[in-house]
Structure formats: structure tokens, C-alpha cells
Amino acid sequence: MPKIQKAGRTVRIALVIPPPQKAGPPWCPNLPIGIAYLAAFLEKSGYDVTVIDCPALEIDHEKLGAKIAALEPSVVGITSLTPMIQSTLLAAHVTKEVCPNVTVVLGGPHATFMDGQILSENSEVDVVVRGEGEQTLLELLRHVFNFGDLHGIAGITFRKNGQIIRTPNRPFIQNLNQLPYPAYKYFPLRKYRLFGKAILPIMTSRGCPFQCSYCVSSRMGGIRFRARSPKNVVDELEWLRETHGADAFTFYDDAFTLDIERACEICDEIKKRKIGLPWDCQTRVDRVSKKVLAKMREAKCQLVSFGVESGSQKILDTVKKRTTVEQNERAIVWAKEVGLPVSMSVIIGYPGETTDTLEQTMDFIRKTEPDYVYLCLATPYPGTELYSLLKELGWKMSSEWSNYDMQTPVFENPLLPNDKLMETRKKFYNDFYSPAYILRQSLKGNFYSQIMARTALNYILWRIKLPRLVPAILRK
DSSP states (O other): OOOOEETTEEOEEEEEEOOOSSOOOOSSOOOOHHHHHHHHHHHHTTOEEEEEEHHHHTOOHHHHHHHHHHHOOSEEEEEOOGGGHHHHHHHHHHHHHHOTTSEEEEESHHHHHSHHHHHHHOTTOOEEEOSSOHHHHHHHHHHHHTTOOGGGOTTEEEEETTEEEEOOOOOOOSOGGGSOOOOGGGSOGGGGOBTTBOEEEEOOEEOOSOOOTTOOHHHHHOSSOEEOOHHHHHHHHHHHHHHHOOSEEEEOOSOTTSSHHHHHHHHHHHHHTTOOOOEEEEEOGGGOOHHHHHHHHHTTEEEEEEEEEOSOHHHHHHTTOOOOHHHHHHHHHHHHHTTOOEEEEEEEOOTTOOHHHHHHHHHHHHHHOOSEEEEEEOOOOTTSHHHHHHHHHTOOBOSOGGGTTTTSOOBOBTTBOHHHHHHHHHHHHHHHSOHHHHHHHHHHOSHHHHHHHHHHHHHHHHHTTOTTHHHHHHHO
């Protein structure tokens, strides 16, 4: 398709992943699949797209400004994650400094739910695209270049005559098979290698019918589950392997097995086409069966991640997980019985958490013996029910968004001091990721056990104050 032009020059769109908010080791570099989808969608529609991946390319705000000035884009879109929002806003400021007439658009979860505040306090931001961005951004571009009225564009928030205008939400894309594959060609993929391996992401569905109180997935992607066909999914797996040299795949779906029959069909198609690469996914404990777990293992899945969240039924009910402790344990047992390694994510410190419920969770982990554990602190991200709950309770929340990383306490729980939470978390990791753990995982010999062993080694090096070694080990 020929490039879209305006007044004799090609219309150029810059999509920006802002510089890191905090200095630190690249523990787990994740490709920004949302930006990759936007780039592919705009490119397919005829726009000249440039992606500026500041973290991967080690570009600070000063260098970002120089790149924007040289590029002279018509529109700059910047993604906004809560821990990076200050960097995002600084990127918007720098952009307007070097290109005063450029239209600055913010997207992503933080901007979606804090749109009014962002536009009220930051004159550099012109428009916020809320929720699913592809069709909204495309329509916005057409109006911007034709000086059209923005009021008719669903899914945006903008400023006009000093007023903040919020248009109705945009309906979600229903046929995901029609979306182009994410445009990873715009990213320095070598920078995203983990221990020298290219573990490339794929998203096969959007939307989540569950509305857990700590999560914004159902508000960002809708409560209706929308899924790509098994054939379309495995077509992309082949493309990732052959075009981008994938060594492994990671499924970014909120719950890969939400539709168990579809998950089985994907596994059958993977085996039929001899994809032959290891992969991992995350899902819910109430949306698996022993049959689908066995099929996943046969299709070379080497790690399944369960959102267990707690070993206390009281906390599970409080976070509206709609699962039971028994379901958590059963899913882990089934996975182990078919030879599938298990990763577990757990949230600690949620309102209502006590020393007793916290100990129930630690006991559950010890009892079920997962291969890998993410121990996260309850974090009230904007848009979550948890955020609204803490506002109603009047509990003080940190105003420093960079601390909203699930590793730093950002509110005080009167039933469980933050010192106790951090002490429990530190002790758990010190005990769990031991030299014996590294040896045990190393001896298993599969792809993900090696990843887990080396991740544990990184943690130990960081703990004993040898952080300079960590980035080098990650790259090898």
C-alpha cells in the first residue's frame, strides 16, 4: 500500500516506549506487544511508522528529543504504564519542546483510567486513547490530518476550550483474525533475548469474563472473551519461528485455557505442524482439566502459570477470584501428574490480609511445591476495584507512581504492617531460590528449567551485592 501523504510529504507516526523510570537490572525484558500491534495496524493502513524503543536502545529523554526532532513526525503516540507514567509525561514534554505543532497522544492502562487528571495537569498531552487502541488511533489520525471534529471519535479523551471532553467507549474488535501480526521488525529483538534465547510473545485472545478486584484486564479488553482461531494462532507461531528466529513462545493471554476445547485444538495443530519449540502460558485453575494439561505437555508446553493469589479462602473471596484453595491445589497436582512444570503467582498484603492468612499462603506454597513463584504485593492500580476500595476506606496511598511495581508497599494495611510483608517476602525468596533449587532445576534439562535456574542465580547474585554481573548473565 502506498504511504499516506499530506501536502506532498509522507505522514509519519512515531510510537514511543519511554525511557525507564528507575535504574535497575533488566530482570525480564518483555516485548511491548501492544505497541507492536499498533505499528502493524497503522502500517497496514498506509502510514509511515517509526517505533522508538527507549529502554531497549538505552535512549534517555535528551536523546529521545533529538530523535523526535530529526524525525519530524506528525503524531507521537506514547504508551503509559503506571510505574512509568512520570517518564511518559516527560517524554510528552520533550516532544512538544522540539516539535511544538506535533499532536501528542497517550495510550495504555494508566492513561485510560487517569485521562482527566493527565489532560488537566499536562498541557503537552493533546489526546488520550482509552482501552483497545488500534481502530481508535487510526480514526483519530484521519481526523487530525483532515482537521475534523474529534467529538465523533469513540474511545478518546481530549481538551477543547479548557474543557475535558470524554467520548463514549469504543466497541471492541470482534474478529481478531483480521488483525495483522505484531510488527516486531520495528524492535531490536536482540535486546529482548533472555539468557541468549529469543522467547517471543503471542496473544491469541482478548477480554476476560472474570473481574478480579486487583486487575484491569476486563476493563481494558472487555468482559467478553474474543479469540483467534487455532489455525490463525499456529500460523503466527510458524511466522515467529521462521521470520524472527524464535527459540520459544510465551502466550500473553490472560487465561490461555479459558476455552478448553479451543486450547486443545491449538495444541493439536502445534503437534500436527511440528512446530517443535517450547512454550509457556498462564491460565486459571478453574479453567483446566487433566486432559488439556496433558495435551499442552505433548505440544511442548514446558511451563504453566496459575494465578493462585492466596492460600486463604478468605482472601480469595475478598479479591473476587471465584476459585477455591482446593481448586488451586488440584490444578497444580494435575499439572505435575502429566509432567508439566508449574509457576504460581501470589498476591500478599491485600486489605483483610492478616498474619494468619499470610501464613496460610506460605503453607500452601510449601505444600504444593511449585517450580517457580511470583510473590507480588497488592498494588492498587488506577482502574482496579482495589484502587476504589482504598479510596473509600480512606487509606493513604503513595503518590509516587514509580513505586507501583508490585515489589514496593504503596499503602498501609492496619492489620499487617509493611515491615512484616517485606520481611516475609524476603525470607521466602532467600529460602526458595537456594543453591539446591538451582541444582535441582538445572538437572531437569528442559528449556524453562534452565531459565528458572539462571533466574534464581541472578537473585542470589543480586542479594549478595554483585548486581554488575546480572545484566551480563541475562544476555548470555
